[in-house]
Amino acid sequence: TETLLSVRDLKVSYQVGKGSIDAVDGASFDVPRGSIVGLVGESGCGKTTVARALTRVIADNASITGGQILFDGQDIAALPEREMNALRWRDIAFIPQSAMNSLDPVYTVEYQLNEVLRRRGGLGRRQARARCEELFEMVGIEAGRLGDYPHQFSGGMRQRVAIALALALNPKLVIADEPVTALDVIVQRQILDQLRDLQSMLGISVILVTHDISVVAYVCDRTVVMYAGRIAEAGPMDAVLMEPSHPYTMGLRNAFPDLKGAASGVLTPIEGAPPNLAFPPPGCRFAPRCPFAVETCTTQQPALGMAAPDHRVSCHRADEAAKLRQEAARTET
Ligand code: ATP
Known part of the structure; x- marks a missing residue:
């Protein structure tokens, strides 16, 4: 290999x-x-x-x-x-230690994904939305929860969000x-x-x-x-x-x-x-x-x-x- x-x-x-x-x-x-x-x-x-x-x-x-x-x-x-x-x-994406607690509590999860997808990845609004849904599906969370805030997720789900975030730009x-x-x-x-x-x-x-x-x-x-x-x-x-x-x-x-x-x-x-x-x-x-x-x-x-x-x-x-x-x-x- x-x-x-x-x-x-x-x-x-x-x-x-x-x-x-x-x-x-x-x-x-x-x-x-x-x-x-x-x-x-x-x-x-x-x-x-x-x-x-x-x-x-x-x-x-x-x-x-x-x-x-x-x-x-x-x-x-x-x-x-x-x-x-x-x-x-x-x-190279990094998921920091206690990533599940390091998501910003004041922003929705979709907002935080968009920061990466739109600002760093240069995706348009529509593309970013589609990618958010795709990423949530990949980590096994319903797309309906993209507008939720980190505290609305369990610890395990927050960790999944952190994984989605890391995978955002492939x-x-x-x-x-x-x-x-x-x-x-x-x-x-x-x-x-x-x-x-x-x-x-x-x-x-x-x-x-x-x-x-x-x-x-x-x-x-x-x-x-x-x-x-x-x-x-x-x-x-x-x-x-x-x-x-x-x-x-x-x-x-x-x-x-x-x-x-x-x-x-x-x-x-x-x-x-x-x-x-x-x-x-x-x-x-x-x-x-x-x-x-x-x-x-x-x-x-x-x-x-x-x-x-x-x-x-x-x-x-x-x-x-x-x-x-x-x-x-x-x-x-
Ligand atoms: P842990 O799982 O506890 O994070 P680790 O194996 O990841 O442990 P590191 O956090 O990389 O270990 O720390 C390695 C060494 O570097 C330790 O002796 C630690 O005290 C020291 N260290 C880490 N960060 C700093 C810092 N900012 N300033 C000074 N020493 C530091």
Whole structure:
């Protein structure tokens, strides 16, 4: 499959007082055309920072300090803001975290869709109306509700409106930051099913940012696991979640119930918390929490190497960890 987006050694820093926080410190991953890629990790690992960097809608104190973001062959990390602005909505749409609460409460939903369709997309009044109806049908809401205000919709429906808004101008890539986090599990599943259906119907690519690995298991084709501003592991969803090579991925997997059905096995959260990125530990940033860590891990940063073809892992102890996982699986059955 062809690559739509290729992130190469991306670095993003926040300026805080006299110091800086390297929230993303050399992230590399690919998004193939027509796929859903899950970007997963605990809170504070840099997922939102990556997502925002890809659309270049970053905080005032943030800057992209290195690397490339190749979108359709063009490096958008270096693109002048004017050109980048032309790409937003049209080519890359972003659904921000808690999008369902970020719809403007004073305007009807149709007004907000029109802002994108008419102002950014240049559609006429009639065309925009037709597109609004089409978009509502796509996300499963009656067109009769286009004149409603955001508060008149349930949380799940507001999230559908946010998805409609993102799809308004037929983008190639949609980046959704925690799209189902505040919703109950039944509604989560409906929204994820819909996202999946729309993705395959429209042939678009989606980056789904989530802290919940069961969301990735439910809907994603590929998984990118982030830890403390770096990529821990990346590859096809099944390979990464069923045969993880990074101890962090193994820990994440054990910490969440399975969205597909009942909780399987015992849930054991990883002990400790991600490091303060103002003072990251030397070597592997996961080492302080890692049951497999040896001396090297605390002094040398592991490179993102191959665990298998198309499956990358950044761990000095990946072989040992994988061996133990296989042995554990054998004794379980
Ligand atoms: P969450 O799910 O909680 O949003 P995340 O994995 O998306 O977590 P980010 O929000 O990208 O993580 O944050 C990564 C790091 O950058 C954190 O250490 C955070 O404190 C820091 N950070 C985020 N925004 C800013 C900012 N505007 N100024 C300074 N530091 C920031």
